[in-house]
Amino acid sequence: MPNEEKLKASTARWDELPAEITTDILQRLGTIDIVESAQRVCSSWWKVCHDPAMWHVIHLKYEPATDRMSRVLEKICRIAVDRSQGQLLELSIHNFGSRDLLNYIAERAIQLRHLRLVKCFRNFAGGLAAAAKNFPLLEELHIYCTFITKEDIESIGRSCSLLKSFILNSSAYNELGFRLPLEDEGQALAIARSMPELRHLALVDNALTNVGLEAILDGCPHLESLDLRRCYNIDLEGDLGRRCRQQIVDLKQPCASTDDYEFSSHANASHYFSSSRMMATETIVHLMMKMKAGNFIVMP
Numbered sequence: 363m364p365n366e367e368k369l370k371a372s373t374a375r376w377d378e379l380p381a382e383i384t385t386d387i388l389q390r391l392g393t394i395d396i397v398e399s400a401q402r403v404c405s406s407w408w409k410v411c412h413d414p415a416m417w418h419v420i421h422l423k424y425e426p427a428t429d430r431m432s433r434v435l436e437k438i439c440r441i442a443v444d445r446s447q448g449q450l451l452e453l454s455i456h457n458f459g460s461r462d463l464l465n466y467i468a469e470r471a472i473q474l475r476h477l478r479l480v481k482c483f484r485n486f487a488g489g490l491a492a493a494a495k496n497f498p499l500l501e502e503l504h505i506y507c508t509f510i511t512k513e514d515i516e517s518i519g520r521s522c523s524l525l526k527s528f529i530l531n532s533s534a535y536n537e538l539g540f541r542l543p544l545e546d547e548g549q550a551l552a553i554a555r556s557m558p559e560l561r562h563l564a565l566v567d568n569a570l571t572n573v574g575l576e577a578i579l580d581g582c583p584h585l586e587s588l589d590l591r592r593c594y595n596i597d598l599e600g601d602l603g604r605r606c607r608q609q610i611v612d613l614k615q616p617c618a619s620t621d622d623y624e625f626s627s628h629a630n631a632s633h634y635f636s637s638s639r640m641m642a643t644e645t646i647v648h649l650m651m652k653m654k655a656g657n658f659i660v661m662p
Contacts, residue, residue: 388407392421394422397442416445417450418451418452419453420442420453422442432457435458439455450474454478455478478504478505480506480507483507494514494522500524501524503518515552515556516556517556520556544595545595547571550565557581559582567593572602579605587611588606588614591616591618593616
């Protein structure tokens with residue numbers, strides 16, 4: 363065989379690959395590269411990139427170091443959701459988003475099974491309550507460094523009866539890293555009231571106390587795993603601790619290591635801010651007590 367023919371035979375054209383192979387290759391690129399670049403390579407790639415089967419899974423992350431603005435990510439997200447034609451099964455949004463975007467997704471992703479929200483801060487607070495009504499098949503909701511209200515949680519529980527895995531980690535802090543309330547049962551009680559079918563629950567760095575924990579054990583009798591790391595208002599000594607160890611197969615206690623936790627640096631920073639405020643408050647209280655007792659001397 364002449365060299366030319368050998369070369370031609372060994373370098374099959376990309377646009378002549380079977381559609382299923384092309385799909386497998388393109389899915390490895392990621393949502394942004396597909397929308398901004400890959401679909402422009404050739405007509406066959408354009409066709410594959412518009413096939414709903416390409417958009418069962420969408421992962422999008424805003425990187426501040428790039429020139430791409432968060433509003434561009436929202437536009438790309440809308441394009442990807444539209445192309446899924448209602449077949450979207452898994453969605454991950456990292457470091458961007460808005461209520462408008464959430465509503466847009468909810469109206470077009472009724473088959474969604476897995477939703478992950480990371481570092482969206484207060485962007486979706488109050489918005490999940492309405493959106494959850496359009497996610498009846500949702501099985502996993504994983505939320506990190508994103509504040510949502512107890513009304514959001516209860517609405518999710520009522521609307522998503524198939525929900526088995528709920529993560530609400532580092533979600534008691536605002537955008538500046540300050541804890542909202544020092545102790546708060548709201549989220550825990552909302553989970554206990556509305557999510558009876560949960561098998562897996564993670565509340566890393568939450569402000570719940572023993573009251574909220576006991577309510578969860580009562581309201582979620584099928585729990586198999588429970589992550590309570592950095593939940594320092596929890597005291598697992600005594601009867602409650604024994605009940606947790608008997609009822610939960612995989613229990614992570616408040617002081618357990620967070621070395622394997624993806625967002626441990628954020629949690630540590632938040633705890634630092636919270637601890638600093640607490641130390642300052644304690645110092646002021648001690649000074650006031652000394653003044654009241656007459657033991658405080660004002661230096662000239």
